Structure formats: structure tokens, C-alpha cells
Amino acid sequence: MRRTISLYLRFISIQLRSQMQFRASFWLDVFTTGLLNFSYFVSTYLVLERIGNIAGWSIAELAFLYGMIEVSFGTMDMIFSGFDPDVFSRFIRLGALDQVLLRPVNVLAQIFGSAFVLRRIGRITQGAVVLGFAFAHLGVHWTPLKLLYLPVVMASQVAAMGALFMAGSTLSFWTLQRVEAINVVTYGGVEVMSYPSTIYPRWLRGFFTYLIPFVFMNYYPALFFLDKPDPLGMPGFAPFLAPLAAGLMLFVTLRFWRFGLSRYQSTGT
Amino acid sequence: MATIIRVRKLHKQFQVLVRRAGLGGALVNLVKPRYQVVRAVNDVSFDLQAGELVGYLGPNGAGKSTTIKVLTGLLVPTSGEVVIGGLVPWQARERYVRGIGVVFGNRTTLWWDLPVIDSLELLQPMYDIPRERFRSNLAEFTRLLDLEPFLNTPVRSLSLGQRMRADLCAALMHEPALLFLDEPTIGLDVVAKEHIRQFILHINRARGVTVLLTTHDLSDVERLCERVLILDRGQLLYDGSLSSLNHRFESFWTLKVDFEEEYGDVALPGLEPPARTGLQAVYRFDHRSVPSAELIARLLERFRIADLEVRRPPLEETIRRIYQEKLLEREDADKRA
Amino acid sequence: MNMRLFFHVLKLAVLQQTTYRTALIAGLVTNFFFGLFRAAVITALYHQQGQINGLTLEGAITYVAIGQAMISFLFLFGSYDLMMTVYNGSIATDLIRPMPLFSLWLAKDFGAALVNLLMRGVLLLFFFGLFYKVALPPRAADWLLTALSLLLGWLVSFAWRFLVNLTSFWTPDARGIGRGAFIFSQLLSGFLIPLRLYPDWFARICHLTPFPAMFNTGMEVYLGAVRGAELWRSLGIQAVWFAALAGACFAMMRAGVRRLVIQGG
Known part of the structure; x- marks a missing residue:
């Protein structure tokens, strides 16, 4: 295990070194991706200047929802770069997975180490800025439990969305092409999570509660942090389901991944 | 001599989707896919003794790559038995690959953006090679393969021949007992080919590495191999020495x-x-x-x-005739009749 | 300009684009679901209000639906094809064709846009219509004017994207520049949020740029929010922006090609 981790770190340092070869374009990329995502928040902000609130959530409260999920998604997108379905499907098509299988190192560690897109810090930074704005305007009533639970929630978000990336990548064992429809739950999931769940139609909310339990990742924890009542009448422990739901997603995905990999080894695509 | 590779009744079948043309066809494909079974490797058996240098020949699509992929553990066969150095390649993957070296002529194992030396140095912790061994091997291979001039060049800027030499070095740093080479001279010029061949001969003779080599280039085989396996449409047609092949057909x-x-x-x-x-x-x-x-x-x-x-007649001619005129199959049929 | 050549390239582009069927369907699915997500946000924005700044809820939902349907027709997320040819060198063969670079890409772009409109846009609106009430222009004349305005919108979008791509003649970082530039077009064209929902001061800033002419104008025409003289004025503004951007393209191209030729690519 220690050997695997130290090798993973070496793989990552290689990635970082080759990305820093083109320093100017790197920083331009960081800046523009940050700006792109920020513009989405700005457009919501501007509309709220006219309208006041969305489903009873003020701009600062929305900023909390948005900022938290953006920081987590950016972090996930960086750590799980190798499992980005776009990246991984190309990886398979180029036959790079064969090289991975020929090395005496854990396969997952190698895929995690095969890409680490550092320029995602642009997205993370803008998320952090918005989150900072939220904290500055909200006056959250912090308790020790809240302070302890915040990092747990964000780690759960990273794990849950990473699981979806992995699931999307696993599909390319069959298709060899990227499965674009997975974007609906990955990028779409982030979009959905950045607003209060009550605004979505029942069926969509059901989908993101029971099939892909994203409502427990952001909305319910936010209710807890901001001491807002739950209009949907879920049990009181709902805000604390995030780590459980994320663990479950990761577990199921890993099983699926293993199944996909064994399928790859029997079809020789 | 010890048997290092043992292959018995190896079969590998693929299901290939038969695609129907046009938009309508694409829809039918989705609803009611029709598959065709392709027997890529069909009842292949052979043994390799430690220290041998064997050529694995066959036209495109004969099943050479499929066999190599099974032997290296990348593919799980449909049926049959493969034991290599006491292990089944597709089980215990991490342990198995420690003992083999693999070079695919059309791909590289090296890190594209890194200088060659960085990729090589990464092998030390990856294979847990003792530092001393690592240094002496590196020195030896650098000399034999003449890597010195481009050790600090990123892999993406290497010529094909240089890259292949670097890849060979990488495949051998952990001193595998067995080396698989898939088209190691593909696309190289005469001088580069010769350099590679000399090196393969050297590691086979001096270090006793067993080598299984697939190639299109029969001059590779003539230069390197005493024994050849000839494969066509998934079936092993010939397993024997090159000279007796000459004798029988030329x-x-x-x-x-x-x-x-x-x-x-x-x-x-x-x-x-x-x-x-x-x-x-x-x-x-x-x-x-x-x-x-x-x-x-x-x-x-x-x-x-x-x-x-x-x-x-050149070996090429003989091999061509073996495929085209199905010399070996006829002979087998005669024997059976 | 040689019209026969133009239509020939257009036809090739259409055929080319129809071969990307899987991508078309995949894009359709993604655009559709994001449309649903965005419609939910719009609905929440309106909660009890019947209309905001002259735009009804149904109008705003229609606006979002058509926006999603037009992503692939107007290339609202930008396009990077021309800069690719500069970086991989294939622009050299395009430069010696008996057709100005601008019209060559105009024809290519229009071909792809048309296929996207028919195969992605129309289908998306159909499916969206199953979930939400999508308003339709009442009279035949409105349909014609909408078509004209969307066509002008596509021209403005094309010229803008062409201009951004031309930066690749000077810098190896055109992709990054493009990403930055296309953020502005998304935000200021009204694609993210109908411009009427923005505060007035911000909407006024938007209208100083060419971007509303890409999308917002077409939508206002579609929804019947502009009529009579104001409508003709809107169409006129679209045409003027296209002319201005195209002029900038030609000026930049002349300088860029000279530079490319001198440097030998």
C-alpha cells in the first residue's frame, strides 16, 4: 500500500512537471476556466438583483450551495482526471491501458496517476471566492459539529462525483467512445446541486434522491449548516447521509469497474 | 532445459458485431444485434524452453497479436491452458508481469513528455529493482543500445529507432527471464534494424533471456531465430527449426x-x-x-x-507459398488420409 | 464570390456533419436535460409573478428551450476548427483554394449549422414540448421574421468566432483566448439568462456589444416582444454588427496571412 501510494505520487509529479512546461498557456487556461465558471454565478447574481430570491434562498445562501459544490467538483475533476470519461476513453483507444496492465502496479493507482489536470485550480478558486462571499454575508452559526462535518461533506461530494466519472469511464470498456450522456449526471449533477432541490420537478428530484443520491450531498447538508427548515419532510438525519451515500456510490462503482475491466480482458478491444 | 512457456489447446474467440449499413441498419443493430464468432486463435499448443529465441510468424490477422496478448496476461482466453514460469498470466497479474518484459513495436511504455532517463528511473521503484543492479543494468544497456546521446531528450522528440532502443532498455531493466517482442523492427531502416537485432541476440546469448518475437520481417527471423512457429488463420501450421523448413519447402x-x-x-x-x-x-x-x-x-x-x-529461393518466398498454397495443411490432410 | 463553389462546399459540409450521428444524438440528450434543469430554475425565479420585465413565464421557458435547441446551430459554446487548421498546418491548402478563407468557412459552418438545426434543434424542441408548454410565433410573418433574425444571429456568431480563431495566426494560445472570449458571448448574448431578467444597467451594457445580436434579438422576435419599427431596427442592428465583425475579420486576415506567409507557416 505504501509502495502504491509513493508510486502514485511519482506519477502525479510527472504529470505536473509536463504541464508546467508551457507556463504561459497554463495560467491563461487557469484564468479562463475560472472566469467561465464564475460567469455562471454572476448571471444568477445579476438576476437575483432584480428578483430577490429563488425558492426562498437568498443570493448568499445560493452562493453557499454553489461555492461548496464548485470547490468539490473542481477538486474531483483534478484528482479523478484519469477517470474523466473523455480522457479515459481516449486512453483505451490508444491502447494505453495495455501498458498499464503490463506494469506491476495497482491498476487504479496507475489510472489515477495517468492524469492530473492542475488547471482545474481555476474552477476551484472561483468556487472558493463565491464560498467566501457566502460566509461573509451569511453569519453562519458555527458549532463544533458543523466545523467537523464541513470537510466530511466536501470529501463526500468529491467521492460521489468521482464515482460517476469512474462509472462513465467504465462504460467505455464496451463502447470505446466516450459516452456523452454521462455528462447529464456529472456536469448536470453539479448544475442540479447548485440550486435548492425543491425547485425541481418531482420525478427529477426522485432521480437525484434514490438513483443518484445527490440531494444528500449538497442540499441537505446546506440546510443543516444554514439552519434552514426542510420543506420536503425528510427524516432529521438526512443531512448526515452524505458520507454514507458517497461510500455506497463508490462501492457500487468499484464493482462495476472491476466487471468492466474483466470484460475488457476477455474481448481484447 | 526447463520449460518456461507451456501452451495447451489455446482458443480465443471474439464476438464481432455484424454492422448493417445506413441509418435504418444502425437502428436494427441497436435492437437486434447480430454477432459473428471469430476464432482468432484456434487450438494452439507449444512449449518454449528457457533460453530459446523463437520467431512467431503469420500474416496479418493470423492471431499473432492475440496470442501475445494472452501470453502477457492482457487477454483471458476462451479456453486452454497457459503456464508461464509457473504462473497463469491473467491471474496474479502484478506478480506475473514482474517477471516478463514486453515491447510493442508500435507503442511506447515510456512517458511521452519526459526525458528518457526519467522514464527509466521510474522503473526502479516500480519493479523494486535493487539500486546497485539498477545502476549496472542502466550502464550496460546504455552502452549496448547507444542511448547516451538522447538520454535527456523527451520521448516525443525521439526517432522511431531511438525510441525502440529506449523501449527495449525499459523492458529489460528489471531483468525479466522472458521477453515478448511484438514487431520490434517495424518501420525501422536497415542500420537501426541491425542494431536492434544484435542487441536481441546479445541478451539472449549473454543473459539467457528467453525471447518470443513476432515480426513481419523475415530477415529478422533468419538473423535471429533457430526455431519458428507459423500461424495462419488462428492455427499453428508449423513448429520447428528454420533449416528444416527450408529443406522441406525450398x-x-x-x-x-x-x-x-x-x-x-x-x-x-x-x-x-x-x-x-x-x-x-x-x-x-x-x-x-x-x-x-x-x-x-x-x-x-x-x-x-x-x-x-x-x-x-528466399525464405519469404517459402513462407508466402506456405500461406498461399496451403502446403502445410495439405500435408497434414495427406497424413490423416 | 463564386456561388456555385459556395454551394458545393456547403453540400459537402452538410454530408460531413450528417456522418456524426452518434455525436448528434449524444449532444441532443445533454442539451435536452440541461434544458430541463434550466427550466426548473426559471420556474423558481418566477414563483408567484406572472411576468418579469415584460417576459412571461411561458415566454422565459420558451426562451430557455430555444436557447438549448440553438446551441448547436449558433455554436454558442464557440468553435475551434479554424485555429486547428492553423496549428496542424492544413490551412496552407485552404489558402490556395480559389475561394476566400472567409467564404470557405462560412459555407462549412453553415452546412454544419443547418444539420445541427434540423437533427438536433428541432428534435430537442419536440421532446421539450412534451414536458413544458413551448410558445410558437402566432403568424406566418412572425415565423419568417424569426428565421431571418436567427439567420442574422448565426452570421454574427460566425463572424465573431472567425475573428477569435484568427488570433491563432499570432499566438499558440488561441484556444485559451477562445475559451475566454466565448464566455463573454455566452453571458452577454442572453444565452445563460434572458437579457430582460438582468437588471437594466447590465442589460444596457450587453446591448453595447454585438452579442445580443447573436441570440437575444432572435428570441425577442420569436416571442413577439419587439414589433413594428423596433423590430426592423433590431434586424438592422444585427446586420450592422455582422458587417462590422466581418470587416474586422477581413482586416485581421490580411495582416495575419501576410504574417503567416512571411514566417512560412
């Missing part, structure tokens, strides 16, 4: 003779009259019924001769 040799004077015929049982042009005669004869030495002796005895040239 039956017609030609003898070109330039005489210094008017000449007559020599008579030997089974010898056809030559094609004549002026003072030159070209005999075409079956060397199994007409020994070439005897024919030449007869000619020298009776006539004054300016020049002689015996030509055997």
Missing part, C-alpha cells in the same frame, strides 16, 4: 552457369534441360533428387566455366 533451386566455350548437356536423373541464352545456362532443379554438388561437379568436369551461381 525444393527448387536454380543454378546459373556462364560457360567460356560452346557447351553440351550433362545428364543426371531428374534434371531438366536448362534455359539457354548464348553462353549462359540456367538450370532449375529439385535439390532433393538432384544434389547440387553433383551437378556442379559434372559441369566442371566437362566444360570450362567462367562463373557459377546457386540460388535458393
Whole structure:
């Protein structure tokens, strides 16, 4: 295990070194991706200047929802770069997975180490800025439990969305092409999570509660942090389901991944 | 000698989707896919002894790559038994790959953006190679493969020949007992090819590494291999030495003779009259019924001769005929009948 | 300009684009679901209000639906094809064709846009209509004017994207520049949020740029929010922006090609 981790770190340092070869374009990329995502928040902000609130959530409260999920998604997108379905499907098509299988190192560690897109810090930074704005305007009533639970929630978000990336990548064992429809739950999931769940139609909310339990990742924890009542009448422990739901997603995905990999080894695509 | 590779009744089948054309066809494909079974490897058995250097030949699509992928653990076969160095390749993957080296001619294992030396140094922790061994191996391979001039060049800027040399070095740093080479000279020029071949011979002879090599280039095989396996459409057609292959199939040799004077015929049982042009005669004869030495002796005895040239058909010709005329299959059928 | 050549390239582009069927369907699915997500946000924005700044809820939902349907027709997320040809060198063969670079790409772009409109846009609106009430222009004349305005919108979008791509003649970082530039077009064109929902001061800033002419104008025409003289003025503004951007393209191209030729690519 220690050997695997130290090798993973070496793989990552290689990635970082080759990305820093083109320093100017790197920083331009960081800046523009940050700006792109920020513009989405700005457009919501501007509309709220006219309208006041969305489903009873003020701009600062929305900023909390948005900022938290953006920081987590950016972090996930960086750590799980190798499992980005776009990246991984190309990886398979180029036959790079064969090289991975020929090395005496854990396969997952190698895929995690095969890409680490550092320029995602642009997205993370803008998320952090918005989150900072939220904290500055909200006056959250912090308790020790809240302070302890915040990092747990964000780690759960990273794990849950990473699981979806992995699931999307696993599909390319069959298709060899990227499965674009997975974007609906990955990028779409982030979009959905950045607003209060009550605004979505029942069926969509059901989908993101029971099939892909994203409502427990952001909305319910936010209710807890901001001491807002739950209009949907879920049990009181709902805000604390995030780590459980994320663990479950990761577990199921890993099983699926293993199944996909064994399928790859029997079809020789 | 110890058996290092044991393959018995290896089968690998693929299901291939039969695609129907057009938009309508694409829809039908989705709803009711039709599959066709392709037997990429069909009942192949062979053994390799430690220290052998064996060529694995066959036309495109014969199943060479599939076999190599099974032997390296990348593919799980449909049925059959493979034991290599006491392990089943597709089980215990991490342990198995520690003991083998693999080079695919059309791909690299090295990190594209990194200088060659960085990729090589990464192998030390990856394979847990003792530092001393690592350093001495690196020094030796660097010298043999002449890597020094481009050790600090990023892999993406290497020529194909340089890259292949670096890849060979990378495949051997952990001192595997067994080396798989898939088309190691593909796309290389004559000089680069020769360099690679010398190196392969060296590690086989000096280090006793067992080598299984697939190639299109029969000059590789002639230069390197004593034993060849010939595969066609998934089936093993031939397993034996290169010289006996020559002996069995290169039956017609030609003898070109330039005489210094008017000449007559020599008579030997089974010898056809030559094609004549002026003072030159070209005999075409079956060397199994007409020994070439005897024919030449007869000619020298009776006539004054300016020049002689015996030509055997090149190996390529033989192999081509084996595939096209299905020589081996017919022979097997004869045996069975 | 040689019209026969133009239509020939257009036809090739259409055929080319129809071969990307899987991508078309995949894009359709993604655009559709994001449309649903965005419609939910719009609905929440309106909660009890019947209309905001002259735009009804149904109008705003229609606006979002058509926006999603037009992503692939107007290439609202930008396009990077021309800069690719500069970086991989294939622009050299395009430069020696008997057709100006601008019209060549105009034809290519229009071909792809048309296929996207028919195969992605129309289908998306159909499916969206199953979930939400999508308003339709009442009279035949409105349909015609909408078509004209969307066509002008596509021209403005094309010229803008062409201009951004031309930066690749000068810098190896055109992709990054493009990403930055296309953020502005998304935000200021009204694609993210109808411009009427923005505060007035911000909407006024938007209208100083060419971007509303890409999308917002077409939508206002579609929804019947502009009529009579104001409508003709809107169409006129679209045409003027296209002319201005195209002019900038030609000026930049002349300088860029000279530079490219001198440097030998």
C-alpha cells in the first residue's frame, strides 16, 4: 500500500512537471476556466438583483450551495482526471491501458496517476471566492459539529462525483467512445446541486434522491449548516447521509469497474 | 532445459458485431444485434524452453497479436491452458508481469513528455529493482543500445529507432527471464534494424533471456531465430527449426552457369534441360533428387566455366507459398488420409 | 464570390456533419436535460409573478428551450476548427483554394449549422414540448421574421468566432483566448439568462456589444416582444454588427496571412 501510494505520487509529479512546461498557456487556461465558471454565478447574481430570491434562498445562501459544490467538483475533476470519461476513453483507444496492465502496479493507482489536470485550480478558486462571499454575508452559526462535518461533506461530494466519472469511464470498456450522456449526471449533477432541490420537478428530484443520491450531498447538508427548515419532510438525519451515500456510490462503482475491466480482458478491444 | 512457456489447446474467440449499413441498419443493430464468432486463435499448443529465441510468424490477422496478448496476461482466453514460469498470466497479474518484459513495436511504455532517463528511473521503484543492479543494468544497456546521446531528450522528440532502443532498455531493466517482442523492427531502416537485432541476440546469448518475437520481417527471423512457429488463420501450421523448413519447402533451386566455350548437356536423373541464352545456362532443379554438388561437379568436369551461381529461393518466398498454397495443411490432410 | 463553389462546399459540409450521428444524438440528450434543469430554475425565479420585465413565464421557458435547441446551430459554446487548421498546418491548402478563407468557412459552418438545426434543434424542441408548454410565433410573418433574425444571429456568431480563431495566426494560445472570449458571448448574448431578467444597467451594457445580436434579438422576435419599427431596427442592428465583425475579420486576415506567409507557416 505504501509502495502504491509513493508510486502514485511519482506519477502525479510527472504529470505536473509536463504541464508546467508551457507556463504561459497554463495560467491563461487557469484564468479562463475560472472566469467561465464564475460567469455562471454572476448571471444568477445579476438576476437575483432584480428578483430577490429563488425558492426562498437568498443570493448568499445560493452562493453557499454553489461555492461548496464548485470547490468539490473542481477538486474531483483534478484528482479523478484519469477517470474523466473523455480522457479515459481516449486512453483505451490508444491502447494505453495495455501498458498499464503490463506494469506491476495497482491498476487504479496507475489510472489515477495517468492524469492530473492542475488547471482545474481555476474552477476551484472561483468556487472558493463565491464560498467566501457566502460566509461573509451569511453569519453562519458555527458549532463544533458543523466545523467537523464541513470537510466530511466536501470529501463526500468529491467521492460521489468521482464515482460517476469512474462509472462513465467504465462504460467505455464496451463502447470505446466516450459516452456523452454521462455528462447529464456529472456536469448536470453539479448544475442540479447548485440550486435548492425543491425547485425541481418531482420525478427529477426522485432521480437525484434514490438513483443518484445527490440531494444528500449538497442540499441537505446546506440546510443543516444554514439552519434552514426542510420543506420536503425528510427524516432529521438526512443531512448526515452524505458520507454514507458517497461510500455506497463508490462501492457500487468499484464493482462495476472491476466487471468492466474483466470484460475488457476477455474481448481484447 | 526447463520449460518456461507451456501452451495447451489455446482458443480465443471474439464476438464481432455484424454492422448493417445506413441509418435504418444502425437502428436494427441497436435492437437486434447480430454477432459473428471469430476464432482468432484456434487450438494452439507449444512449449518454449528457457533460453530459446523463437520467431512467431503469420500474416496479418493470423492471431499473432492475440496470442501475445494472452501470453502477457492482457487477454483471458476462451479456453486452454497457459503456464508461464509457473504462473497463469491473467491471474496474479502484478506478480506475473514482474517477471516478463514486453515491447510493442508500435507503442511506447515510456512517458511521452519526459526525458528518457526519467522514464527509466521510474522503473526502479516500480519493479523494486535493487539500486546497485539498477545502476549496472542502466550502464550496460546504455552502452549496448547507444542511448547516451538522447538520454535527456523527451520521448516525443525521439526517432522511431531511438525510441525502440529506449523501449527495449525499459523492458529489460528489471531483468525479466522472458521477453515478448511484438514487431520490434517495424518501420525501422536497415542500420537501426541491425542494431536492434544484435542487441536481441546479445541478451539472449549473454543473459539467457528467453525471447518470443513476432515480426513481419523475415530477415529478422533468419538473423535471429533457430526455431519458428507459423500461424495462419488462428492455427499453428508449423513448429520447428528454420533449416528444416527450408529443406522441406525450398525444393527448387536454380543454378546459373556462364560457360567460356560452346557447351553440351550433362545428364543426371531428374534434371531438366536448362534455359539457354548464348553462353549462359540456367538450370532449375529439385535439390532433393538432384544434389547440387553433383551437378556442379559434372559441369566442371566437362566444360570450362567462367562463373557459377546457386540460388535458393528466399525464405519469404517459402513462407508466402506456405500461406498461399496451403502446403502445410495439405500435408497434414495427406497424413490423416 | 463564386456561388456555385459556395454551394458545393456547403453540400459537402452538410454530408460531413450528417456522418456524426452518434455525436448528434449524444449532444441532443445533454442539451435536452440541461434544458430541463434550466427550466426548473426559471420556474423558481418566477414563483408567484406572472411576468418579469415584460417576459412571461411561458415566454422565459420558451426562451430557455430555444436557447438549448440553438446551441448547436449558433455554436454558442464557440468553435475551434479554424485555429486547428492553423496549428496542424492544413490551412496552407485552404489558402490556395480559389475561394476566400472567409467564404470557405462560412459555407462549412453553415452546412454544419443547418444539420445541427434540423437533427438536433428541432428534435430537442419536440421532446421539450412534451414536458413544458413551448410558445410558437402566432403568424406566418412572425415565423419568417424569426428565421431571418436567427439567420442574422448565426452570421454574427460566425463572424465573431472567425475573428477569435484568427488570433491563432499570432499566438499558440488561441484556444485559451477562445475559451475566454466565448464566455463573454455566452453571458452577454442572453444565452445563460434572458437579457430582460438582468437588471437594466447590465442589460444596457450587453446591448453595447454585438452579442445580443447573436441570440437575444432572435428570441425577442420569436416571442413577439419587439414589433413594428423596433423590430426592423433590431434586424438592422444585427446586420450592422455582422458587417462590422466581418470587416474586422477581413482586416485581421490580411495582416495575419501576410504574417503567416512571411514566417512560412
